[in-house]
Amino acid sequence: MGMGLAGSSKQGVFDRRAKAALAGGQGVRTPPLPTPGAALRARGPRPPCARHLVRALATGVRKRPGASQPPLLSHCRVLRPVSRSPQAGKEGACPGAMVHAFLIHNLRAPQAQDTGLCRVLYSCVFGAENSPDDPRPHGAERDRLLRKEQILAVARQVESMCQLQQQASGRTSVDLQLQSSDEPVPLHEAPHGAFRLAAGDPFQEPRTVVWLGVLSLGFVLVLDAHENLLLAESTLRLLARLLLDHLRLLTPSTNLLLRADRIEGILARFLPHGQLLFLNDQFVQGLEKELSASWPR
């Protein structure tokens, strides 16, 4: 999509009709919040559990001017530190072999740390981690907050890992720039890797993270510790390829933020409930046909 300002482009969060409906009420639409407060809320408190090691290795300091100012509407927001479950590490389930979460986030070029923030663009958690029996009020709200923070912590670590790998192999930010959308992206050459998350940091159980960086997007699977990594890796490549193809992510005018249905449609078929599938080429084609029939491109 273009550089359209809020309200002037068709792809605002509310389209024109929605705005008309809004304006039709008694109230006059209030002006948007000034940036500093929004920036802080967008950034929020640091995750309680980002690994110090990665933080130490990551280059540069991510800070935005103005981020230290208090938000204008701080009293409306529940900004509570996320507490970890007292039962962390409780033997919950059988030694699992499934995907815990899938996410897509943006990747900034290593040299461009100051431009924007690490954003999770889409995330899907398959089932909930065993919920702590928290007697305090707003337990549900805190669970959700914790889940979001966990995902963001993963995204940030993946971004660091990807940047470090890019730097190490001498690939500059040019590689992350938009290529011509006609060329297929060479996924087998895209930066990729895996790392572990220890129990309690940030998930209750130990997890393995497999990631793939394609241009300015990071695709990530958070796995149970004993999953078949070869299968996870090829599934992640397959998902990335499908998302690029079916959402036409390489065309500058498209945006995955408003196309959750397609992402969900792809996940429901190729990673149902976080189950990795052994799909040979013909099965993939069969599912893709089914997908194209439901969502004509």
Add this chain to the structure above:
Amino acid sequence: MFTAGAESLLHQARDIRDEELKKFCSRVVNLLQKDELGPDAVDALQRLFLIVSATKYKRKLEDTCVHLLQATLCSPKCPEQLQLLCASILRETSPRDDLTLSCDHIQSTRQLSLVASVLLAQGDPKGEVRSVGQRVFRILESRQPEGPSPRHLLPVVSKITHLAPHTLHEDQTNQLSKRLVDWLRYASVQQGVAHTSGGFFSTPRARQPGPVTEVDGAVATDFFTVLSTGQHFTEDQWLNVQAFSMLRAWLLHSDPEGPSAPDADDRSELEGSTLSVLSAGSTAGRLLPPRERLREKAFEYCQRLAEQSTRRALRKGDSDLQKACLVEAVLVLDVLCRQDPSFLYRTLSCLKALHARLCGDPARVRTLLPIAQFFLNHGEAAAVDSEAVLRHLLTRTPSEFFHSPMLAFELTCFCRDNLPLFGRNLDILKRSFPNLFKLLAWNSPPLTAEFVALLPSLVDADTAVEVLHALLDLPCLTAALDLQLRLSPATSERPLWDPSLKIPSCLEASRDPQFQGLLQYLLRATASGTTERLGPLHRLLQPLASCARVVQCAQAVPTLLEAFFSAVTQFADGALTKQLALLLLERSDSLFQVPQYEAHVHRVLSSRFLALCALHPSLVVELAKELLEFVGSVSGIQGRGAMLASVVWAIGEYLSVSWDRRCTVEQINRFFEALEAVLFEVTQSRPSAALPRCPPQVVTVLMTTLTKLASRSQDLIPRVSLFLSKMRTPAQSPAPSSTSCEEDAGAVRTRAAELLTLLKMPSVAQFVLTPSTEVSEPRYHRDANTALPLALRTVSRLVEKETGLLPG
């Protein structure tokens, strides 16, 4: 792509206020109440999803809206696109306590799967997992041929057994095991029929589909598996895929404890004949209980996959799948053998053949890991030595594939996770540390944490010295690996190194036989028991020191050194400690010159040197000659300040008869003279003002140590007093440059004055500067007449009196 547009969209979504959202919800409600749900509804739901998912804080959705989202999700006529959106919005806002969703009346399995995804995201406060499980099993049990396909339900079962393993009853577990056998072993071997939806020419005439084929195009020779292929697939073939995908988790779920007591009767005929030919024979004819039957069929399936993976796949995707299937097959066989040892005999022959075949296949190197895992788990029971398998894995694989991030990660995790299983093979692991360090040197960011956990097991009294050298040379190893890759014939289209860095001189010089030998030593596969001085190699590889990979590795070394020393101090005896302390002295000035590396490493080495001395105080006397050399060789103080300070401090602390009887007055005098010379050099004679000043910490430590030594050999007191009084007068610097400089000088002067005062009462000085070990005993602090408080009072009175007399 992530563009500025997306960023602004996210901001808008976050900035939407509650009343705006309320109005938007009522719009959504209006749209969902229509009979025909059109693109408007899709569009609105897409936006609603963005609004609720863009923030981590709670978004209040109107009750009617939540209600309608649930109703739409459960409505049988609703298009999939809308159902997916409703489910994702409900999931995104969960856990929520106002759900009325239930899966009890849903017929479509696809829809049930979606509803289940919402319910399972709630974290089970109301027993959602159990109720979903019961509903899913009711459908699975119904077994109507024309009924809803269970294909979409198997992943739900997987998830449920994962979230709450005790949800299912014994008979349900058996029931599903039976059906899994059917799907795994008896799926149709004919291809499915294409579902052409009413094209003009497509009459529903029964065109007989052909048989399924193997991945190389040949007609299938045996039953259908995930590696069988065709144009179209039948429903049971889809179920075959689902069944195999969940097989390992299901086997673990249905019998988590391995061979258990209640089954003893069922298996009585197999007892005592674990490895006999009888049990290894076909059991197909007998009627086995469901769990055993599933194991039997799973075994056959895995064997068939192993056979199918020898075929040459026509498509790239299938060739990748073959590798993943091999890994899974070995993992399943491992589970089977753990649960029922009677499989061991049959599995071993299969896996030995597989291992022999895969050893020579670089494209399938990662499949060696589960095989090695299998031999580690069962080697002992099967009386097969896993040594050869491990040796191959640890000595060959890392040197050839260190540049593959996934292999490096998997191999490191393999070593770390299996530490308790290595047993007497642990020695192989320890000896191959130079090889494992290659993985670390090339992939330090993701692997540092793993190696911190692994190091304690790699280090023992025999390897400690070599490991420490290797750790200090780790960035140099990274550079050497880079050079090695550049020298070897290209393996991939894209270089694995940083192509922007050109090092023609390195490439040229590396052909020199002198360097060849050193490079080979640095790139050795196993511990050699010797150490080489790598100085020339450091100079050769210097052009690579600035490359990002080397710098990243250098940043990881301090953490690894800390882990090393915490491990080594657990078992180090006097002799090893002495070796290590010597090594620290020796290596402190022979490190690969990476920016910041020396300073960071010195910080660790200096504190660790003091810790070693504290553990074995006689080190100072035993290493007197080397310490004197070290102190005497400090020409350029810059860079080594931290190291010098801790060495000098250790001398002052432990060069005393009270720590070691062998300490003599001559020794003290010799150290005194050497340190005096150093102090003179760093304070009085500064050849040029351009050189950085000696840090005040080093100066004060030198002064203190000289005073300590003088208090032990009192003939030296006049000399040190003279020196200290010189220090007390302001340094004759040409221009008092900055305030921090002035503060430093002030600190030095104060310390000089204190020490001088102390020395005026030699017996008190000795008492304060060389306290006996009794000081740590409680008696010393209780007895007011003989003890420390008295001494302290005396000293402070003296010091106060003296400072009062000082001019200015």
